Amino acid sequence: MARRITKQERERIQEILDLLDEHYTREYKCYLDHENAWQLLIATILSAQCTDARVNIVTKDLFKKYPSIEAFANADIKELEQDIHSTGFYKNKARNIILCARKLLLEFGGEVPSDIDALTSLAGVGRKTANVIRGNIFHEPSVVVDTHVKRVSQRLGLTKETDPEKIEYDLMHALPKDHWTLYNIQIIQHGRGLCEARKPQCEACFLNHVCKSYQKGKKRGN
Numbered sequence: 001m002a003r004r005i006t007k008q009e010r011e012r013i014q015e016i017l018d019l020l021d022e023h024y025t026r027e028y029k030c031y032l033d034h035e036n037a038w039q040l041l042i043a044t045i046l047s048a049q050c051t052d053a054r055v056n057i058v059t060k061d062l063f064k065k066y067p068s069i070e071a072f073a074n075a076d077i078k079e080l081e082q083d084i085h086s087t088g089f090y091k092n093k094a095r096n097i098i099l100c101a102r103k104l105l106l107e108f109g110g111e112v113p114s115d116i117d118a119l120t121s122l123a124g125v126g127r128k129t130a131n132v133i134r135g136n137i138f139h140e141p142s143v144v145v146d147t148h149v150k151r152v153s154q155r156l157g158l159t160k161e162t163d164p165e166k167i168e169y170d171l172m173h174a175l176p177k178d179h180w181t182l183y184n185i186q187i188i189q190h191g192r193g194l195c196e197a198r199k200p201q202c203e204a205c206f207l208n209h210v211c212k213s214y215q216k217g218k219k220r221g222n
């Protein structure tokens with residue numbers, strides 16, 4: 001059962017969200033370059049364990065070479081492996097992209113579905129990828145748990161979980177729906193700028209007075 005959120009905790013969460021809005025705006029943006037739903041789907045599959053910047057470099061040529069979902073479905077796997085080599089885990093990714101494209105053609109008329117169960121039935125598509133598609137393409141409120149959201153949410157004290165799916169449910173419970181998609185966009189900026197994995201810049205962070213890990217550290221005298 002979801003934990004009860006006290007009035008005080010609600011106010012703390014609201015303050016975090018207001019500050020995120022103030023610093024990073026409420027502008028919706030996608031960090032993966034794409035022109036349509038299937039391109040975003042493939043870019044998101046490629047982004048596993050890889051930076052968005054690297055994926056954008058690779059997809060610039062990739063989407064010229066494979067201009068349709070049919071082109072990916074008919075791709076030569078060895079050639080595709082070479083094309084996406086620099087994104088890492090290229091063997092799995094190439095196999096998943098081809099299987100995913102074939103299933104889209106066979107079962108979904110070549111269209112990317114919006115339903116989470118349909119999306120996660122595609123090869124290489126987990127909840128994270130499905131939620132990226134739902135939020136960015138279909139504008140369905142969706143919580144995307146990537147590496148930044150996982151780390152920063154734990155530090156802020158919005159979740160104690162380590163499993164991405166459990167974090168997703170904690171955040172859906174803690175955040176108002178109008179922030180589900182925005183939160184990921186803002187936290188990516190926060191995680192890249194101030195709350196980096198190795199060296200969080202807590203003294204300079206505008207959230208430090210509402211951040212559980214910073215406040216805990218202060219109490220311990222760190």
Ligand code: SF4
Pocket residue numbers: 152155156194195196200201202203205206207208211212213214
């Ligand atoms: S205070 Fe430190 S740990 Fe907390 S959100 Fe800011 S940078 Fe991250």
